[in-house]
Amino acid sequence: MSSKADAAIIDLLRKLNRNVEIVSRKLERLIEVERSAGGHALRPSVSVPENMPLDVTTLLGLPDHLRKSALALASLGEATATDLSKETSRVRAVESDYLNQLVAMSLVKKKRKGRDVYFYIES
Amino acid sequence: MAFHSYKGGTGKTSLVVNLGALFAKQGANVCLLDYDFRAPSLNVLFKAKPQYWLNDYLEGKCEIVDTLVDQSARFKLPGKLWVGFSNPSLEALKDIMGKDRKWEVKALTKTLAGKKEIIKDKQVDYLIYDTSPGAQYSSINALAGADLVSLVMKADEFDLEGTKELSKGVYEALGRKSGIVLNKIPLEQIAAGGGAESFGKQIESDVGLPLVGLIPCMCELMAMGGKTIYTIEKPDHTFSKSIGQIAEKLKKM
Numbered sequence: 001m002s003s004k005a006d007a008a009i010i011d012l013l014r015k016l017n018r019n020v021e022i023v024s025r026k027l028e029r030l031i032e033v034e035r036s037a038g039g040h041a042l043r044p045s046v047s048v049p050e051n052m053p054l055d056v057t058t059l060l061g062l063p064d065h066l067r068k069s070a071l072a073l074a075s076l077g078e079a080t081a082t083d084l085s086k087e088t089s090r091v092r093a094v095e096s097d098y099l100n101q102l103v104a105m106s107l108v109k110k111k112r113k114g115r116d117v118y119f120y121i122e123s
Numbered sequence: 124m125a126f127h128s129y130k131g132g133t134g135k136t137s138l139v140v141n142l143g144a145l146f147a148k149q150g151a152n153v154c155l156l157d158y159d160f161r162a163p164s165l166n167v168l169f170k171a172k173p174q175y176w177l178n179d180y181l182e183g184k185c186e187i188v189d190t191l192v193d194q195s196a197r198f199k200l201p202g203k204l205w206v207g208f209s210n211p212s213l214e215a216l217k218d219i220m221g222k223d224r225k226w227e228v229k230a231l232t233k234t235l236a237g238k239k240e241i242i243k244d245k246q247v248d249y250l251i252y253d254t255s256p257g258a259q260y261s262s263i264n265a266l267a268g269a270d271l272v273s274l275v276m277k278a279d280e281f282d283l284e285g286t287k288e289l290s291k292g293v294y295e296a297l298g299r300k301s302g303i304v305l306n307k308i309p310l311e312q313i314a315a316g317g318g319a320e321s322f323g324k325q326i327e328s329d330v331g332l333p334l335v336g337l338i339p340c341m342c343e344l345m346a347m348g349g350k351t352i353y354t355i356e357k358p359d360h361t362f363s364k365s366i367g368q369i370a371e372k373l374k375k376m
Contacts, residue, residue, distance in 0.1 A: 055227040056263040060296050067296065071267060075235040123229035 029093065054107040054121050069098040070121075073108060078120040124373065125158075125252040125269035126304075127262055129285035133275040134306040136164050137344065139253040141366045142373075145354040147195055147202035149370075151248040154191065154205040154241050158234075158265040159255045160219045163209040168352070169194055176210035178219065180237060181230050187237035188244045198355050205245055219261075227260045234264045257285075263293060271376055272301040273335055273369075278308050278326060286330055294332075300376055302335035303327070304369060309340045335376075336369035338362065 052058050059070055072087040073079055079087075081096035088095060099119045102108035110119045126135040136159070143153045156177060157165040165171075173192050175185040191205040198204065209215075222230075241250055252269060254262035266272055272294050276282045286303075294301040305326060316322030323334040344353075344362055353363045 053224045053228045055224045056231055056260060056267060057224075059231075059267070060263070060293065064296075064298075068298070071297070074232050074267070075239075077232065077236060121228060121232060123225065123232055 052107065053123075054102075058107065066098055066102060069095060070102055070107065073099070073102075073119055074121055078118050080116050080118055084119070124249065124271040124273060125254055125262075125265045126273050126275055127254045127266060127289070128256045128275045128282075129289050130277075130282055131162075131256040133256070133277055133282070134338075134344075135159075135256075135275045136168075136253050138273075138275060138304060138306065138366070138369075139251050140165070140168055140352055141354045141363070142370055143204060143249070143251050144198065144200065144352045145363075145366055145370050146249050147198075147200040147204040148355060150202045152203040152205075152246055153249045153251065154207065154245060154247045156207040156250070156252050156265070157209040158252045158261050160209045160261045161216065161255050161259065163211040165206055165253060166208045166211055168350070169206055169208075171206065171208055173208050176215070177207050178210045178215050180207075181233055183229075183233075187233075187240050191241070191245065198352070200355070203245065203247070205241075205247065222260070227264070230260065231264045231267060234268045238268045258289070258293065263297075266293060266299060267297055269299060271373065272299045273304050273373070274301060274330075274332065275304045275306050276330075278305055278312060278322075283326075283329060290330055290332055302333045302372070302376060303330055304335050305337045307340045308337060313337075313339065335372045336365060338365045 054070060054074070059067055059074075062070060068088055068090075069084060072084055076083060076087060081092050081099055084099065085092040085095040099108060099110070103110050103119070107121070108119050109122050110117055112118075126139050128135055139155055143155045147153045155165060157163050158177070160178065169192070171192055171194075173190060175190045177187075177190050179185050180187045180190050187207070190207040192208070194200075194204040194206055195202065238250060241247055252265035254265045256262070274286060274290065274294070276286050290301065303326060305323065308322075313319050313322050316325055319337050323337050327334045339361070341362060351357070353360050354366050357363055
């Protein structure tokens with residue numbers, strides 16, 4: 001094999017190694033998020049009846065961790081997970097997961113604006 | 124802050140008006156919002172006919188600051204006393220009773236947005252909601268908007284049981300700081316409870332919330348409640364002094 005081919009393989013292996021490191025770091029971060037959320041973050045969420053509006057009675061029926069996100073979102077109007085994390089003093093990844101749980105429960109909607117994802121309560 | 128109760132007739136409105144007036148008298152900028160949409164009463168005491176009601180704001184017909192009427196000049200107060208009134212007409216009462224849950228979602232977001240707008244635009248130091256008793260939508264919306272909830276109660280058993288439920292199911296769930304104001308307490312009941320301090324401690328332990336104030340029952344207040352702002356007109360009255368003590372406790376919470 002030529003030295004040029006060797007260099008190309010070494011370069012490819014380095015790139016692969018870098019990608020493995022990135023994936024590994026992300027996995028560690030996910031585990032950390034799960035731990036810091038007391039086991040809520042990666043689990044399936046509670047279920048609510050279909051077409052339930054996010055009014056105060058629904059809000060009071062939510063588990064504490066989701067209620068905090070929903071209430072903060074109601075206060076901000078429209079927000080990214082980063083905006084919410086500043087309001088709730090929780091890490092962005094946790095907030096993002098909770099917001100997506102609320103989206104999955106059809107209580108919150110989301111839309112993309114450029115690179116950012118905005119969450120909002122439809123009223 | 125919000126003043127709330129399990130039952131009606133506990134004296135929330137008198138407390139809200141007198142406390143707000145006292146804060147404004149001390150130089151603070153205050154805003155009172157009548158969130159008792161089912162039985163509006165601030166308009167009676169202030170004899171106001173605003174251009175816009177709080178109902179109009181929730182319907183999206185105006186900004187929340189358009190509903191506020193400044194009462195400070197009328198009472199010669201050094202601080203501002205803004206008041207937002209809810210519409211007492213039968214038409215408005217019927218309208219509010221017919222609202223669906225979707226409308227209540229909008230009312231909640233508008234309540235939270237309105238709070239921010241008032242603080243920013245009017246630079247108020249104290250925003251005080253007077254609410255409907257019990258678990259009414261408008262009341263819980265106001266509680267969600269408040270950082271501090273004062274639960275006003277009389278000391279009968281019915282009030283005590285319902286109050287415990289409210290404390291556990293609503294205030295704790297919303298994560299709001301809260302305290303109790305015991306109002307209209309007969310002197311005999313205080314004496315039977317071993318004096319004000321001991322009686323207050325017993326209620327604190329029963330409800331599980333700290334006591335913010337204890338106001339004895341005064342017949343005179345029943346007759347003059349809707350006509351006189353004691354903290355302005357009778358600052359040396361026992362009721363005004365009780366409000367003064369409550370104000371100092373609330374400032375520290």
